[in-house]
Amino acid sequence: MREFTDLSNLKPSRSLEFLYRNRFGRGLLKILITKPISVVVGAFLSTPLSKPMIKSFVKKNNIDMSQFEKNSFSCYNKFFIRKIKAEKRPICFDKNALISPADSRLLAYKIDKNLNFKIKNSYYSLETLLDDNALAKEFEGGYLLIFRLCVDDYHRYCYFDDGKILSNKYIKSKLHTVQPIALENDDYFKENSREITVLNTKNFGKAIYVEIGAMMVGKIVNHKYKGNFKKGEEKGYFKFGGSTVAVVLKHAEIDEEILINSTKYFETRVLYGEKIGETEGN
Numbered sequence: 001m002r003e004f005t006d007l008s009n010l011k012p013s014r015s016l017e018f019l020y021r022n023r024f025g026r027g028l029l030k031i032l033i034t035k036p037i038s039v040v041v042g043a044f045l046s047t048p049l050s051k052p053m054i055k056s057f058v059k060k061n062n063i064d065m066s067q068f069e070k071n072s073f074s075c076y077n078k079f080f081i082r083k084i085k086a087e088k089r090p091i092c093f094d095k096n097a098l099i100s101p102a103d104s105r106l107l108a109y110k111i112d113k114n115l116n117f118k119i120k121n122s123y124y125s126l127e128t129l130l131d132d133n134a135l136a137k138e139f140e141g142g143y144l145l146i147f148r149l150c151v152d153d154y155h156r157y158c159y160f161d162d163g164k165i166l167s168n169k170y171i172k173s174k175l176h177t178v179q180p181i182a183l184e185n186d187d188y189f190k191e192n193s194r195e196i197t198v199l200n201t202k203n204f205g206k207a208i209y210v211e212i213g214a215m216m217v218g219k220i221v222n223h224k225y226k227g228n229f230k231k232g233e234e235k236g237y238f239k240f241g242g243s244t245v246a247v248v249l250k251h252a253e254i255d256e257e258i259l260i261n262s263t264k265y266f267e268t269r270v271l272y273g274e275k276i277g278e279t280e281g282n
Helices: 014-021 023-032 035-044 052-060 076-080 126-130 133-138 180-184 256-263
Strands: 004-006 097-099 104-110 117-119 122-124 143-149 156-158 163-171 194-201 205-212 220-222 227-229 234-238 243-249 252-254 266-270 275-279
Touching: 052 076, 104 256, 122 126, 126 133, 126 205, 126 243, 143 252, 194 220, 205 234, 252 256, 256 266
Parallel strands: none
Antiparallel strands: 004 266, 097 275, 104 143, 104 266, 117 122, 143 243, 156 234, 163 194, 163 227, 194 205, 205 243, 220 234, 252 275
């Protein structure tokens, strides 16, 4: 049995309580989410002045640094995008296997025309997530997979199959927090930046890959915008902040344990390269 998280039990931090439930805090938040502030914070995290933050973060989150290629970094940003040793995240190369693109907590939804789903307690349709009604309609009957990365997760993500990039679109928007408390006052999550890549995959047909940024995340960094890719190949990484990957599939079957957990609104813990399903009909 995999580890899972009951989303109903997630509690916001004191800082988020202040930013969203206090009038002064909400005024301060309007300043914090502006691009200039994000740029300044991102710049600071790339300087040696941010290095002292690393030790306390590792201790607080019980991160096993022996799993990573390096255990010494010149700044916090380099620590945050650290690379894990390949043997610590073996890729399941069975041609029928669907793999997790990231270390994350996973929810899976069956797609139909009436689907409304939650991402961090904000309701969406597939059309609003993709900003494309026609594209969303193509995937009715398939699955939407939401991979939530926490700040202590490995923040690099990979392709789940061999294939070719068909198109790429970046939706520029206001960077904002992805924690549930944010949605108690407004539909803030829709303000987050998104990068949408349409793929033609070898074993799962046409698919969609979406990266979603969060407050104080300077950038979604993808390595390529055209051409071919291989299963397990690193697609990109997130800079500082909690972030989310969504995958939309038409021809796949998801592990039963994940589907059962999702109906209870339990997120299933999955790792980069781990099998989470297989091709349709297998």
